[in-house]
Amino acid sequence: MIEVLGAHKELGEFSLRGVDLKVEDGEYLVVLGPTGAGKTVLLECIAGIHYLDKGSVFLHGRDVTNLPPEQRNIAYVPQDYVLFSHMSLRRNIEFPLRLRKRPQEEINAIVERLARTLRIERLLERRPRTLSGGEQQRGALARALASSPALLLLDEPLSALDEGTRVDLTEWLARITDELGTTVIHVCHNYDEALDLADRIAVMRDGRILQVGPPTDVLRRPQGEFLARFMGTQNLLPGRADEASGTVRVGENTVLRTGAEAPGPSVLVAIRPESIALCAADAPDDGSANRVRATLATVRDRGRHMLLALEGDIALTVSLTPQAFHALAVSVGDEVWAVIPPEAVHMMASDGD
Amino acid sequence: MRASVRQAWTSLFRYVVVSGLLLLVGGIVAIFIAIALRLDIPTLSEALVGRGRAETWFSIKLTAVTTTTTTVIAVLIGIPAGYALSRYRFPFHTLLDTIIDLPIVLPPLVAGIALLVFFGTTAGVWIEENIIPFVYTQQGIILAQLVPAGSFAVRTLKAAFDSVHPRMEHVARSLGCNERQAFFRVVLPQARNGLVAGAVMTWARAAGEFGPILMFCGATKMKTETLPIAVFLNMSVGDIGMALSLTVILVILAASALLIFKALGGRGYLW
Numbered sequence: 227m228i229e230v231l232g233a234h235k236e237l238g239e240f241s242l243r244g245v246d247l248k249v250e251d252g253e254y255l256v257v258l259g260p261t262g263a264g265k266t267v268l269l270e271c272i273a274g275i276h277y278l279d280k281g282s283v284f285l286h287g288r289d290v291t292n293l294p295p296e297q298r299n300i301a302y303v304p305q306d307y308v309l310f311s312h313m314s315l316r317r318n319i320e321f322p323l324r325l326r327k328r329p330q331e332e333i334n335a336i337v338e339r340l341a342r343t344l345r346i347e348r349l350l351e352r353r354p355r356t357l358s359g360g361e362q363q364r365g366a367l368a369r370a371l372a373s374s375p376a377l378l379l380l381d382e383p384l385s386a387l388d389e390g391t392r393v394d395l396t397e398w399l400a401r402i403t404d405e406l407g408t409t410v411i412h413v414c415h416n417y418d419e420a421l422d423l424a425d426r427i428a429v430m431r432d433g434r435i436l437q438v439g440p441p442t443d444v445l446r447r448p449q450g451e452f453l454a455r456f457m458g459t460q461n462l463l464p465g466r467a468d469e470a471s472g473t474v475r476v477g478e479n480t481v482l483r484t485g486a487e488a489p490g491p492s493v494l495v496a497i498r499p500e501s502i503a504l505c506a507a508d509a510p511d512d513g514s515a516n517r518v519r520a521t522l523a524t525v526r527d528r529g530r531h532m533l534l535a536l537e538g539d540i541a542l543t544v545s546l547t548p549q550a551f552h553a554l555a556v557s558v559g560d561e562v563w564a565v566i567p568p569e570a571v572h573m574m575a576s577d578g579d
Numbered sequence: 580m581r582a583s584v585r586q587a588w589t590s591l592f593r594y595v596v597v598s599g600l601l602l603l604v605g606g607i608v609a610i611f612i613a614i615a616l617r618l619d620i621p622t623l624s625e626a627l628v629g630r631g632r633a634e635t636w637f638s639i640k641l642t643a644v645t646t647t648t649t650t651v652i653a654v655l656i657g658i659p660a661g662y663a664l665s666r667y668r669f670p671f672h673t674l675l676d677t678i679i680d681l682p683i684v685l686p687p688l689v690a691g692i693a694l695l696v697f698f699g700t701t702a703g704v705w706i707e708e709n710i711i712p713f714v715y716t717q718q719g720i721i722l723a724q725l726v727p728a729g730s731f732a733v734r735t736l737k738a739a740f741d742s743v744h745p746r747m748e749h750v751a752r753s754l755g756c757n758e759r760q761a762f763f764r765v766v767l768p769q770a771r772n773g774l775v776a777g778a779v780m781t782w783a784r785a786a787g788e789f790g791p792i793l794m795f796c797g798a799t800k801m802k803t804e805t806l807p808i809a810v811f812l813n814m815s816v817g818d819i820g821m822a823l824s825l826t827v828i829l830v831i832l833a834a835s836a837l838l839i840f841k842a843l844g845g846r847g848y849l850w
Contacts, residue, residue: 275749295752302753304746312768321764322754373755 227251227286228377228409233271234280240267243433245281249377252407254400256420258444259430260456265413266305268430269379272411273302285376301370305382307362309354315365316350322373340368343402360391364398371406378403380412384419396422417457421445429453446498447572454496454574460543461497464576474573477540482516485569493573499533499545501570504554507561516566518542522558525551536564611830618823626824635825637801638809641717645805646785649724653732653785654778661736661777662762666745682730690726691794694719715797720805723791732781739773740766776843783836787829806832 233245242264249255259265270276272283274295282291290298301322309318316337323333341347344364354362363383370378383399384392400423403410414420420427421441428438437449448454454462465476467488473481474488476495503515511517520538532551536542542564546554556562626635669675682690697703698714706713713719743766751761767774789807796803798812806829813822 270749273749273753275752294757295749296755296757298753300753302750304750306746308744308746308750310747310751310765310769312771321751325755325760369754379753 227284228272228411229284230268230272230281231284232281233268233278233283235267235271235276235278237267237276240264241433242267242271242278242281245430245433245435247428247435247438249409249411251409254403254410254412254423254425255428256424256426257411257413257428257430257435258415258417258420258456259413260415263430264433265415265430266381267433269302269381269411269413272377273300273379274298275302299373299375300377300379301373301375302379303363303366303370303381303383305386307366309357309362309365309369311354314351314353315346315357318354318365319350319369319372321369326373336372337368340371343405344368344398358391359387360395363387363395367398367402371402371408374406376409378408378410380410382414383412385414385416392419399423417445429456431456446501446570448496448574450574451494454494454572459496459498461495461499461502463495463497463540465493465495465573467491467493467573474571480518480539482518482566482571483568484571484573485567486573488573489575492576494576496572496574497542497566497570499543500531501567502542502544503550503565504534504544504546504556505563505565506554506556507563509563511563514567516568516571518564518566520562520564522556522560522562525558536562614823614826614830618820618827622820623824623827626821631818631821631824634801634804634809634821635828638804638806638825639828641720641803642786642805645717645720645724646782649721649728649785650732650778650782652721652725653728653781654736654774656729657732657736657777657781658774660733661738662740662766664733664737665740679730679733682727683734687727687788687790688794689790691723691791694723694726694791694795714795715799715803717796717803719796720792720803723795724785724788726791727788728781728785731784732777735777735780736774739770739777742773743769772843776840779836779839779843783833786832786836 228247228249230245230247233242233247235242240262245264245268247255247268257265257268267276271278274290274293274297278291282289284290285298285300290300295302309315310321313321319337319340320333323336328336337350338347341350344367346361346364346368349357349361349365354365357365367383380399384395387395396419399412402408412420412423417427424441426439427441427444429436429444431452437444437453439447444453445457448457448459451462463476465474465482467474467484467490469488469491473483474493474495475481482495518536518538518540520536520540520542522534523537524535526533527548528545530547531545532548534544534546534551536544544564554562625631664676664679695714698707711718713722747765747769748761751765752758756764786805787807788805789811792798792803792805792808793811798804798808800812804812806825810822810825810829813819813825
């Protein structure tokens with residue numbers, strides 16, 4: 227288990243302002259945040275490249291706060307992989323093992339096993355410069371894993387890769403870390419990437435961690451406006467909650483039933499665009515969900531989903547699969563019902579962030 | 580109409596820019612052609628194997644020995660100093676930088692005078708009498724070359740270390756290297772080409788040194804006569820053929836050093 231307690235660090239324009247983080251053995255934690263949130267600084271402080279101004283880092287109960295990187299057994303893969311260009315890929319992967327003076331047979335066995343899992347057997351004798359981005363990334367991953375680190379730190383491992391390679395590599399990452407039971411802290415700014423890999427997600431901003439939890443929690447129950455927006459919740463409506471009836475009033479005369487208790491009378495309502503369904507204006511109401519009358523204003527084809535803007539008493543953004551949209555047979559200007567299940571109506575304290 | 584006016588301006592601009600380049604390159608080439616035309620094969624062979632042979636080969640050998648020694652010393656100092664400058668932030672960094680650059684920018688004569696003055700002080704005299712004499716000696720040549728060449732080496736070697744991103748070291752450290760191992764196993768091999776290029780340029784710079792040697796070691800025939808000193812001595816007695824032959828040797832040396840430097844992808848300042 228790795229524990230970061232009250233970490234403070236000032237490093238030019240980036241800083242950590244009291245970060246607390248706990249990662250269990252074998253867990254895959256994704257730290258998510260916009261550029262400049264201090265994600266890389268956090269990784270570099272855990273790796274020991276920078277020492278904390280305040281706070282501490284524990285690895286398996288051992289205080290490593292003031293240990294140099296080489297004594298922490300934490301592997302760090304930076305954004306640009308940084309394979310050593312003066313040696314072959316094989317030598318790169320052997321590097322941490324040779325440093326530890328392991329016998330050659332053992333080194334060969336480890337390199338072979340990693341190369342097989344990551345499908346880089348044929349590239350072993352090549353120089354890193356001759357490899358593609360995805361191949362370099364897998365090579366860097368193999369090198370990092372060769373010394374069986376107690377913790378693997380990945381800085382934006384997928385962001386420099388093209389779409390196809392990214393999908394492949396996501397799969398490799400999930401598989402190899404699962405297979406080896408590696409504990410991972412992975413930093414990125416793309417929540418799709420986080421949802422693909424994370425056991426838990428920590429959202430970071432301005433050197434602080436705002437929310438930590440399982441992907442579903444962070445996605446569907448954000449604890450503030452920034453978190454909701456950052457995780458792709460476009461529908462944010464100020465509202466007044468009525469605890470007695472379990473409803474919240476948004477807009478002039480729209481009252482929504484909710485699934486949870488309100489944090490206070492004045493709330494910010496967050497509804498994810500994919501949690502809203504549409505039905506035709508003449509569809510019968512079975513009363514199980516909230517229905518909001520609206521006009522379809524625009525339709526945007528986003529490939530995997532259609533993004534619809536609805537206008538009415540409240541403006542809503544709705545995301546439908548192309549099949550669902552076409553089955554509905556509505557066009558811009560038509561009246562529709564927006565169907566919102568009560569459990570999709572998430573309420574946050576309106577001043578909270 | 581408007582398009583053609585724009586085109587005319589564009590081509591005028593390019594014309595001006597390119598003619599600047601041609602003027603410079605043309606000027607340099609013209610100078611070398613002049614030397615080549617002035618020098619015929621008999622004169623050159625006279626200097627190399629004929630009448631002037633003893634003096635020519637003496638100065639070539641002296642230049643080779645002194646500059647190589649200077650380069651070795653300069654690189655041995657320059658590697659740690661260049662690495663330190665590249666990686667660490669010092670208090671008064673600008674001041675430190677200025678002090679290092681000073682011997683490169685100062686008129687070379689000044690370095691020679693400064694050395695003479697230093698060896699006139701109590702400390703200097705003590706070194707002369709108890710360790711090794713420098714003033715007007717051949718070992719003094721190395722010292723005279725080292726003053727600018729040392730700074731020059733630090734500059735070019737720092738540039739070589741600058742080209743190795745600190746992240747290389749960070750990764751090496753996280754893979755289990757201590758600071759020393761990261762330097763020898765990763766930084767040094769990564770910077771190798773740049774370091775060799777820097778050494779070559781330092782060598783060329785030392786080979787061309789004249790002012791400090793003249794002041795500090797004197798221009799004594801067959802004693803402190805490096806190639807540039809030999810050119811000076813022969814010009815001053817009117818032996819133009821000998822002087823030109825030695826000049827050509829210097830040009831060839833400089834051109835080869837530059838070619839090696841460029842081929843190794845060297846960068847950084849070249850004063």
